[in-house]
């Protein structure tokens with residue numbers, strides 16, 4: 001039984017397959033420019049392109065769209081491959097670079113010149129802009145528009161030979177200066193760039209093809225059937241089709257546009273992410289506050305949670321902004337099921353169990369997951385001196401407060417019920433220690449004759465381990481930091497409290513945890529071991545809190 005396609009691109013593909021269009025094949029590509037790390041918006045495109053190939057027995061290429069050498073480098077090329085693989089997708093032997101096609105692209109440009117459909121233009125960039133006209137006014141034709149084919153061929157060869165300085169001339173398509181579509185008003189196809197070393201082709205070229213010329217040809221050369229891109233390219237589609245219709249190439253992929261992902265409280269443009277890194281506002285592209293794949297990975301997100309998110313947001317043509325809570329819900333669901341539980345005290349307050357023998361250590365067995373026995377158990381060390389969280393004690397509180405109060409009882413998770421007998425304060429009145437007693441009959445059993453409802457986490461003072469815990473909050477305090485015209489820069493909306501570092505006490509078993517291990521710190525949230533963590537200096541990142549703290 002066939003299920004209905006879940007979004008409009010699937011509908012198009014299924015119709016095409018039924019009609020035998022594109023030879024009944026599905027072949028997509030993911031075409032990042034290696035000028036930064038991939039972000040969660042790219043994940044949407046990756047899941048879409050690779051997901052369609054998987055679901056329709058097709059293929060998906062990874063292609064570096066590398067025609068803009070000054071901002072690109074091999075570190076980005078490497079990071080992008082790592083991130084696509086980490087997300088769970090595989091291009092197998094279909095890794096391409098648009099720069100692989102420079103020679104062919106040059107040939108197609110020559111073909112356009114010979115057909116009288118491209119010309120060398122000596123106007124400056126500013127003049128070209130001026131001549132282009134506006135949405136309400138047609139453009140003017142360049143005085144160089146009617147150069148002879150011979151002259152154009154000669155000049156274009158000398159372009160390549162390096163005879164002309166940067167910006168002195170460009171190659172333009174000869175289309176229609178009166179077109180209502182600005183992209184069709186004799187767009188630039190090639191520009192001159194001397195002195196840059198391209199990460200793939202070195203110094204071989206001093207002319208570089210523009211995106212609008214490169215992209216359709218790269219797609220066609222690779223036999224792409226459906227070329228998916230974001231909505232900004234909708235009015236570039238006539239140019240995409242024009243290029244392919246005017247050169248001798250058989251394949252004509254179909255460009256389909258969908259809306260880009262915007263996420264609240266963050267920015268997604270690579271230019272802005274680069275700025276955050278370059279200005280030292282973030283520790284790097286993989287800072288756990290960054291919306292990059294590398295940042296999310298370091299933050300503790302799983303590939304599955306990101307794929308689930310991309311499924312849930314769907315694919316449409318309407319621009320919108322997705323709530324951060326939606327991404328967080330995906331990782332919460334994944335970790336609730338798969339993360340080991342652990343007891344960690346983030347704001348330690350000393351507790352002395354006065355009726356517990358000094359020097360005694362009891363190893364208590366605690367299940368790693370309350371609903372999954374197959375995850376096994378670990379040992380907690382119970383000792384006379386412990387820590388509980390400061391937030392779990394009040395001298396006085398109403399009945400609604402289900403934690404520890406003076407004279408009251410509370411259960412220590414996976415251990416005993418204790419009662420607070422005395423509160424010790426320093427000279428300034430701050431509580432520094434609680435003197436308590438424990439009920440030895442309450443290990444795995446309810447106390448006799450009374451009800452104790454609260455349960456709190458704890459850690460042994462002598463056996464627990466010190467750890468640095470990094471608590472993250474939203475990176476910006478404005479839902480759309482880069483669309484607020486009332487400030488000079490999106491940076492003005494940076495949240496100064498996006499990172500808070502605390503010194504915590506963690507249960508002994510966490511001493512064995514290694515980079516990337518994920519846990520639920522009970523009652524606190526989900527955490528993972530950071531790459532900075534060392535056996536003698538444990539570091540954990542908070543991936544997400546237990547409940548949605550973003551809800552209004």
Ligand code: ATP
Nearest residue numbers: 031032033041042044045229230260261268269270
């Ligand atoms: P930026 O404006 O941040 O530089 P870009 O679109 O230029 O982004 P590319 O590396 O060219 O970045 O993007 C590669 C692919 O990922 C493109 O096909 C693009 O459409 C897609 N993509 C980029 N950002 C998003 C997003 N926010 N949502 C969905 N797809 C995206």
Ligand code: MG
Nearest residue numbers: 031032033065
């Ligand atoms: Mg791009």
Ligand code: MG
Nearest residue numbers: 033035270271
């Ligand atoms: Mg870009």
